[in-house]
Amino acid sequence: MIRVLLAEDQGMVRGALAALLGLEEDLTVVGEAGTGAEAVAVAVRTRPDVALLDIEMPDGDGLTAAAGIRAAVPGCRVVILTTFGRPGYLRRAMEAGASAFLIKDGPAAELAAAVRRVVAGERVIDPALAAAALSAGPNPLSPRERDVLAAGADGSTIADIAARLHLSEGTVRNYLSSAISKVGVRNRIEAARAAERQGWL
């Protein structure tokens, strides 16, 4: 029996995925979690063979949880499951030691198949997404540029961003300007949207 940990913050989707995996005779769900921090704690307690982690979770996302589980539970494989096929997410998932990266848009049968394949030592990644991640290259934004872009994504003024991040307005302007230039767009709203789509924020 392959022992699976399932981490997903939407209760109804988590219950549905557990039902789906429960239909497979060689898989058993040994633990469930609704946040990234809880996923690490449950993994330490239940020692699963495979941790199936949603990226978009509160209190430690799935990428952070992946690194934590890889460190705390030797031999546990990580399968990342996400709504968004963002190249930056895939890159960060691989860096965190994930063995598979699945998009929720895929067919349901892929899930159990991917769990079996990572236990057999394989990697499971969509080839088109892998190509996009390699061609997009690593995240060009510095941590400060990411903070400033994210803080301004809702249309906040320069003064608002400066106050919230405890920076001078001139410094905020400089970070925004370098971020816009690196992303290759015309303004900071476009830069925030483009960076989000790439999985860089």
Added chain:
Amino acid sequence: MIRVLLAEDQGMVRGALAALLGLEEDLTVVGEAGTGAEAVAVAVRTRPDVALLDIEMPDGDGLTAAAGIRAAVPGCRVVILTTFGRPGYLRRAMEAGASAFLIKDGPAAELAAAVRRVVAGERVIDPALAAAALSAGPNPLSPRERDVLAAGADGSTIADIAARLHLSEGTVRNYLSSAISKVGVRNRIEAARAAERQGWL
């Protein structure tokens, strides 16, 4: 047996929800769909007792599909399932004739329970969300204001929006200005975000 139609665009989530409903002895999934238009077509063909519709689908969202199914299949109850508990969505779902409105954050057991309750003629709505929808009132934005706000949400310039919607720049400015004033915020990016959160776009 209660005959259920299941419409959800994410294949893995759809398969998982079907597995979850399949565990119930009194429910049977008679059709599946991945878009709003497909949901209406499958409903006409399979005549379900209950249509379970995700809102966020391509090619006709779940709210549009709900109205279509209510018109085409008399007696079919509609359960709306969504990631976002937006007051405007709930209001539009009720206007489209939905009997239940569920958030994917809820426990998995709620899904089958809601299906049984709507077949018995009940309505199933989260009380806190219902109160929020009533206090927020109806959507204050005109269709043109919604178009212009949505077109500018990515940081597009006035000239871009005008070109895309075949309007003059002065007209775009007027619509943006009235929309910002109605939403009660400071700029058009904030207005687009706030309107999206309310389910008004």
